[in-house]
Amino acid sequence: MVPALNEARNLVEVLPTLPPAHEVILVDGGSVDGTVEAAQATLPGIRVVRQLRRGKGNALAAGFAQVTGDVVVMFDADGSADPAEIPVFVDALVSGADFAKGSRFCPGGGSSDITPIRHVGNKFLNTVMNVSFRTRFTDLCYGYNAFWADMIPLLDLPDHELVVPREVGMLWGDGFEIETLINCRFAAAGVAIAEVPSVERDRIFGRSNLRAVSDGLRVLRTLRTEYARARGPVAERLSHSTTPLAS
Ligand SMILES: Nc1nc2c(ncn2[C@@H]2O[C@H](COP(=O)(O)OP(=O)(O)OP(=O)(O)O)[C@@H](O)[C@H]2O)c(=O)[nH]1
Numbered sequence: 001m002v003p004a005l006n007e008a009r010n011l012v013e014v015l016p017t018l019p020p021a022h023e024v025i026l027v028d029g030g031s032v033d034g035t036v037e038a039a040q041a042t043l044p045g046i047r048v049v050r051q052l053r054r055g056k057g058n059a060l061a062a063g064f065a066q067v068t069g070d071v072v073v074m075f076d077a078d079g080s081a082d083p084a085e086i087p088v089f090v091d092a093l094v095s096g097a098d099f100a101k102g103s104r105f106c107p108g109g110g111s112s113d114i115t116p117i118r119h120v121g122n123k124f125l126n127t128v129m130n131v132s133f134r135t136r137f138t139d140l141c142y143g144y145n146a147f148w149a150d151m152i153p154l155l156d157l158p159d160h161e162l163v164v165p166r167e168v169g170m171l172w173g174d175g176f177e178i179e180t181l182i183n184c185r186f187a188a189a190g191v192a193i194a195e196v197p198s199v200e201r202d203r204i205f206g207r208s209n210l211r212a213v214s215d216g217l218r219v220l221r222t223l224r225t226e227y228a229r230a231r232g233p234v235a236e237r238l239s240h241s242t243t244p245l246a247s
């Protein structure tokens with residue numbers, strides 16, 4: 001699953017390096033740089049999904065709805081994710097994990113892309129998450145993850161097709177908070193979580209779509225909202241799960 005917003009130049013480099021897969025789904029966010037055409041020319045079998053709202057979260061929700069394989073790998077288009085790690089994520093799932101969570105900060109992980117402000121912010125947000133959900137995440141705000149496709153309904157993401165008036169903007173879960181939201185909802189559902197060491201690389205071309213401070217605050221708000229949600233009526237709905245809470 002590859003969300004992409006104006007990543008044509010990166011996709012030309014990245015797509016040929018992907019290992020063979022049942023399907024590669026590109027979710028385009030309305031790119032104006034020929035992202036879709038570049039992806040199709042580079043990987044002719046690629047499935048293209050066009051999201052209807054804005055944001056990486058809405059892109060992933062739109063892509064998840066189209067998955068036909070057993071395993072979903074969330075893979076950024078910008079060249080920051082190493083395709084050679086995909087088998088490690090899949091191995092973690094085959095070995096018993098429900099959710100294989102990439103981490104730059106567990107032994108074997110690393111990053112050449114993270115800025116000091118993001119590092120400090122991520123550490124603080126990890127602590128809030130782990131205290132609230134009794135988890136042991138080391139890298140809450142990292143988007144390279146994999147999970148079994150039959151767990152998608154547990155995420156209960158907003159309807160990806162809903163068209164909202166412009167003034168409403170993004171719905172809850174549409175933005176970069178999606179990574180946190182996925183972590184919270186899987187943790188609240190009690191699925192088996194395994195961290196997988198991952199080395200983040202620099203994006204090859206272009207600028208980040210992430211704004212450290214405002215997106216960090218959005219993540220904090222997500223933790224608060226998801227904590228309340230996990231303790232509300234939804235917790236009852238998910239409590240049928242028998243697997244232990246993430247550790
Ligand atoms: N479809 C879609 N993809 C998006 C959107 N926003 C970001 N993406 C993609 O999501 C992935 C992650 O976005 P980035 O801008 O690289 O954010 P980041 O990796 O957190 O930040 P950097 O480390 O600075 O690159 C990239 O493949 C983007 O092209 C969006 O609104 N729609």
Ligand SMILES: [Mg+2]
Nearest residue numbers: 076078080203
């Ligand atoms: Mg990136």
